Amino acid sequence: MRKILISLSLAIALSGCGGDDSGGGTGGGGSENKVTFDQIVIPSGFNLRSSYPVMLDIALNSNELMYLNVYGSYRHTHNGEIVADTSSRIIAGQIKDGQFKGKFTATSGLDSVLVEAWFLDGTRIPFRQVVQLPQESITIRN
Known part of the structure; x- marks a missing residue:
C-alpha cells in the first residue's frame, strides 16, 4: 500500500509538470501522452491533504563526510538486520x-x-534508526 501511495503522489506531482501544450518551444509539445485527472485511480481512503512537512535534524559524533538516506519502506531479516527498499528513498544528501x-x-x-x-x-x-511517524520534526543525536 505504501508503494501505491508513494507512486500515486509522484504521478500526481509529475502530471502537473506538463508545461505548455502549444507544441512550440523546446518542450517537445504535442507528441507527449497526457493523462487526464479522470484516468487516475486513487485508492479508497487516500487523502492528499493529509500530507505534512517533516523537518529532519541530525547531529552525529563524526567529523567524517557521510551520506544520508531516508527510506519509506524497509524489512527486517531473520537475524534482525534492517534492509532498506532502495526504491523508496525519500531524501538523500x-x-x-x-x-x-x-x-x-x-x-x-x-x-x-x-x-x-x-x-x-x-x-x-552505517548508522541506522527507524523513526515512527507522524511527527513534524525528527531529531537524531548520538
Whole structure:
C-alpha cells in the first residue's frame, strides 16, 4: 500500500509538470501522452491533504563526510538486520561534520521511516534508526 501511495503522489506531482501544450518551444509539445485527472485511480481512503512537512535534524559524533538516506519502506531479516527498499528513498544528501538539516513531505500512509547514515569508505556499519511517524520534526543525536 505504501508503494501505491508513494507512486500515486509522484504521478500526481509529475502530471502537473506538463508545461505548455502549444507544441512550440523546446518542450517537445504535442507528441507527449497526457493523462487526464479522470484516468487516475486513487485508492479508497487516500487523502492528499493529509500530507505534512517533516523537518529532519541530525547531529552525529563524526567529523567524517557521510551520506544520508531516508527510506519509506524497509524489512527486517531473520537475524534482525534492517534492509532498506532502495526504491523508496525519500531524501538523500551529505552529512558534513556530523550535521544534516533537511525537510521532506510525508503522507498519512507512511507510518515510519528508516534513517541511514553511511561512511563513504564503506568498511563500517552505517548508522541506522527507524523513526515512527507522524511527527513534524525528527531529531537524531548520538
